[in-house]
Amino acid sequence: MPVDLDHERISALLPHRHPMLLVDRVEAAVPGESLEAIKTISASEPCYAGATGFDYPAGLLIESFGQAAALLWLISNPSAAGGLPMFAAARDCRIEARVRPGDVVRHLVRLEQVIDGAAFASGESRVGPRRVAAFASLMAVIKPSK
Amino acid sequence: MSQSSERFEQLREIVAEVLELEPEEVADGGDFVEEYDADSLRAIEILARIEKTWKVEIPQAELNEMRNLKAVYEVVARYAGWEE
Numbered sequence: 001m002p003v004d005l006d007h008e009r010i011s012a013l014l015p016h017r018h019p020m021l022l023v024d025r026v027e028a029a030v031p032g033e034s035l036e037a038i039k040t041i042s043a044s045e046p047c048y049a050g051a052t053g054f055d056y057p058a059g060l061l062i063e064s065f066g067q068a069a070a071l072l073w074l075i076s077n078p079s080a081a082g083g084l085p086m087f088a089a090a091r092d093c094r095i096e097a098r099v100r101p102g103d104v105v106r107h108l109v110r111l112e113q114v115i116d117g118a119a120f121a122s123g124e125s126r127v128g129p130r131r132v133a134a135f136a137s138l139m140a141v142i143k144p145s146k
Numbered sequence: 147m148s149q150s151s152e153r154f155e156q157l158r159e160i161v162a163e164v165l166e167l168e169p170e171e172v173a174d175g176g177d178f179v180e181e182y183d184a185d186s187l188r189a190i191e192i193l194a195r196i197e198k199t200w201k202v203e204i205p206q207a208e209l210n211e212m213r214n215l216k217a218v219y220e221v222v223a224r225y226a227g228w229e230e
Contacts, residue, residue: 088187091163113198116206118190139191 003029003075013074014067015084019046022064023071023107031076034123035109037068043101056099061125061133062090068107069121069138076111083142088118092136103127117142153228154219160195161215164188174216192218202226 005013005026014021022039029035041056048054070085099105109123118141125133147155155169162169165182178184178192189209196218197204204225212218222228 089191113194115194115197116190116209118187118194120194139187139194141187 003031003035005029005071005075010071013071016067020063021067022060023067026068026071027106029072029075031072032111033076034111035068035072035075035107037071037107037109039064039068039105039107041099041101041103041105045101048101054100056101056103058095061095061099061105062093062135063087064105065107065109065123065125065133065135066090066138066140069109069111069119069123070140072109072111072121073114073119073140077114080142085140085142087138088141089139090135090137091139092134093138094134095132096134097127097130097132099127099132105132112137150223150228153222154215156199157196157219157222158215160199161192161218164191164195172215175214177214179213196222200226 007024010023010026011021023037024040025038027036027038047057047060066087073085074080104127106126107123109121111119111121113120118139121138123135124131158169158172162172165178165184165188167182176182189212193204193209200222202222202225204221208221212221
């Protein structure tokens with residue numbers, strides 16, 4: 001079942017809020033398998049306040065990919081919704097190219113495994129046809145709501 | 147190298163990578179929690195890597211037993227049907 005999520009649905013699923021909600025739109029998703037999400041980089045982002053360089057920070061790019069992975073997990077496992085997804089580990093993540101204001105980043109996420117309340121995802125981020133980051137393994141856990 | 151010692155070394159590499167150690171630093175009987183500061187998340191990560199590498203399913207109840215490399219090998223051998 002393909003899924004398309006606008007920003008309203010995204011903020012209903014993720015606990016993150018402005019300025020740390022770093023996924024703008026989900027364009028395609030197959031629950032349990034994969035998801036494609038968009039994050040548009042703007043020069044008005046808080047991370048550029050007073051900045052002299054305009055490379056989008058790697059930490060925020062990884063966080064954005066992680067939020068896309070969390071969305072995939074949450075739509076794959078509705079019983080997890082309501083709990084708090086927490087980023088646990090990232091392995092072998094490579095930033096391969098700069099991301100600058102005006103770029104539209106597309107995260108391609110695959111859900112690899114779910115074990116004992118922990119999810120593992122992998123994938124890559126692209127700007128146009130070019131890969132800007134590769135993620136070998138991201139791990140997240142759900143903290144139950146109670 | 148026999149097949150079992152090859153698998154043992156492959157396991158040592160997986161454990162070392164997750165615990166952020168060199169393979170030679172992971173002793174056969176070294177306790178992950180006591181000696182290498184592992185926590186439950188690291189244990190789940192090791193389990194996930196093993197399941198993926200050997201396409202085997204290990205019940206999470208076995209996690210308690212997987213406290214050192216030798217114990218991990220024994221659990222995996224049991225579920226993957228490796229000959230001793």
